[in-house]
Amino acid sequence: MPELINANPTIYTPSKKSHRVITPEEEDENIEDKIDSREVFDLIRSISDPEHPLTLEELNVTQLEHVTVDDNNDRIVIEFTPTIPHCSMATLIGLCIRVRLLRSLPERFKVDINVRKGTHQSEQAVNKQLNDKERVAAALENTHLLEVVNQCLTTANARGNIDK
Amino acid sequence: MSVILKDLNDYIAPSQACIKPVEVNKTSDNKNNVIKIDDSGGYYEVSLDGIETKLQTAQITLDDCLACSGCITSAESVLITMQSQEELYNVLKLNKEAIDGNKLDEKKTVVISIAPQSIASIAAKYDLTPLQVAKRLTYFFKSLGVHYVFDTSFSRDFSLLESAREFVERFRFYQEKQQKKDPVNNDVKSTRIKRNGTSGGGDEAMSEAKLPMLASACPGWICYAEKTHGFILPYVSQTKSPQQIMGSVVKDYLANKLGIKPNNIYHVGVMMCYDKKLEASRPDFFSEEYQTRDVDCVITTGEVVKMFEESDYDIKTSEESSLDNFTKTSQEEELLRSSGSASGGYLEFILEYTAREIFNITGVDVDKEQGVIVKAGRNKDFKEITLEIDGKPVLKFASAYGFRNIQNLVRKIKSNNSPYHYVEVMACPSGCINGGGQLKPDEKIPIKDWILHVNDIYRNVNSLSPEKNDVVLNLYSEWLDGIESEKSKKLLRTQYHAVETTLVNPLAVKW
């Protein structure tokens, strides 16, 4: 096992309140669900950190208030907070978020994924790479990288309900 | 530092950021501590009670660089910090302290070996003759406390002789194989040479040896080949470079002669190229027994000029010292070089030697284009030299300098389409005279004119065939138990290692 880049991350307990209350309209299959920030957050909150058996939510990498959805204009902006400011995992975490959304959101959405301002040493470089679709497309043809991404996404369907 | 880095002129450039995973040593196991980074890039560990501890910056050594497949060549910043004039100053300082404290057993004998390309570069810059530069550098280094100053033209003669012998060995195997296969067809293609009933270490190595033989004196090329084209290593000549043969001479022959242990000699190379530092760091050139390298430290031509500045030394007006030699000869006060290219003259010497040894043709002079056909290539850094007998080519040599020509050569060999028997490969365009560690011209002088000028200075030094160098010939018998002895193979040849492209850490994949 290679040396961990962030060996001792701070762990946060997800608030029970952050779980979605299902409304009768949502249960009605005949009504098309509006995509809102909670829905998008649910998709990404339980992605595993590449280095730890912890979810992005538990590490405070993703937070509901940093997901912005403009359903009418098909735009989503996600901001995430790397666990440490020089973390070389930031691009990988961002890639996991992007792949998760590519696979689960309706195609009409244009998604921007950015590191939260002031939380990473090379913020601009990370953002530029994550939002370059050619780089992302090429990365996903790299089987080693894809394995790691898929590994991180195995827990993503839990949508916040991980039994510990 | 940034100034030096900007001046670097390494032609096989690293294309990726260093991916070597580094270890961050935290001070305690306290899980609540966090790491913070300040504006200047320093890392601090902050504990719960707010105490900040600065963390050590991760260090990457030359050994790490050599073993890693992360980037194509060396990380220059590492090269600069690990071996520099500072190291030499430090050794000289410790020597002085040992003398002052009367602890003579702690004193090291400091030896400097200077490449002729470095001498030519300094001569061009300061408008001096190479002999003046050699004598003044000798004066300069000795005034700092250095004991011996040598010229690597001397060890290059060993390298040339060994290379030529190695080529003839390979070529004979190749001929045998050709005759067995098809006595009529003389088409030259890359051929794997196999010989049955081999015995001894050298022959074992030869069973893998292939044609074309590729020059091994350029460490940038070797590093690139090991990291990206493992298949090509059996083609590479096993003869050591002049720098590393000098290492053997100094740490083995000279140490014996002086009656001191190899680790009591500190051996510094003055070279035209940063990658020579990497070469000196190869595990192959490290003695486990004495825990010492054959060449302890390499400083570039440019770094020597920095030493001038740091010591307020003016080479223009400097005094001169007489040159050091291993054996007194009549040519004591003369510089000599081998003929041929300013990258060492390998192609020329090997071709002339082989023409005589294999084909009984004398009087070939590649430099003067006598007895051979010289064909210019697609660019100035590629040349083809053919020796013909009755209109039929029997030896086809080439020189391929710079990354683009290396690319084409590698592609040709890979697809079995190389028509060559020997190729003088150098990573830098224009070869060693234009090495990354050489001095740059004043802004007004175009770089092309400058390279020509330095080249002219280099070539104006009288040439002497390695086969006529009595000092070298004497050392073969006195030191190496004769030509083609076990000892000569052990001390004058080396081997290469393909760097496995291991996926270092999937988490650190650059995309």
Added chain:
Amino acid sequence: MSPNLEQIAELKGHTDRVWSVAWSPTGDVLASCGGDKTVRLWVPTSENDSSEWTCTHVLEGAHKRTIRSVAWSLDGRQLATASFDALTGIWERGDGGDYECVATLEGHENETKSVAWSSSGSLLATCGRDKSVWIWEAAEDNDFECLSVLQEHTQDVKMVIWHPTHELLASASYDDTIKIWRDDDDDWYCSDTLEGHESTVWAIDFDKTGDYLVSASDDKTIKFWKSFPNNNQEGMDTYRVHPKWKCVHTLSGHHSRCIYSVSWSKVHGRVASGSGDNVIRVFEQDSSSQDDINSPNFSLVTSVSSAHGIADVNCIQWYPIEKHSNWLATAGDDGIVRIWRFVE
């Protein structure tokens, strides 16, 4: 009636996003390539009806990853492909009419992103994520010799394009710059660096004279650059004896997301752009600015929103010659190639 773009045809066949389209030099064939690792060749089913197109060839098998771009040789007999598998493929039409991959050029360390043939037909340029631009020369037996490896970009190089008549190359990069490369004796070197874009430059195209260059960027602008010759009347500083390029016009506010492609018609001079906001736009030089060669002014004449439905437009190309010079081909993330007609 104001000018507009009408769709002529929809070319379906790719099974993944289409990255790039290229008209053959005579306009007879359209090549497209993309994430499904194939190149498809398309021709109108009949001479008189351009609404139906047939995929005549599928070129596959040579690349293990996405084919990012495709380029025709001058004589239309060869195609070059740049792939994420680090290789550049050379395909040749045999006497039987079928295409065969006759060479693969190795050298780039990782993804190759763009490939282009020079106007003389003898040189090929490639670029990629390894930050380098390579220049190759065609040799005998479908072999190519590497003439130069240019490593002055500090990031991923997205696109290379040759001057329409000279051996002069332009490259666009993730480092936000465009570089101009020239040949001196046998050495290629960077003669100018065009700075001005604030993010990745995705695409570039010369006008028919080669004196102007248009660029499209992730900064959502389109810039026009002019080369000012040495000893020019305008008193611009020049580097050595080479022309110096200067931005003479910027179009902004037309696209709301990254602009991936731009094409400058060599026939009528209109500029078309395709973007991640799903929109394609056509710009025309104002007649009032025709006289002032140093400050051309382009204005929007027409556009199509949702040109590929909800998908990004990755590539846009004007038809190369007079015959159908009002045709445009576009490629989208929806895996479809579309042909449009510009109607005045």
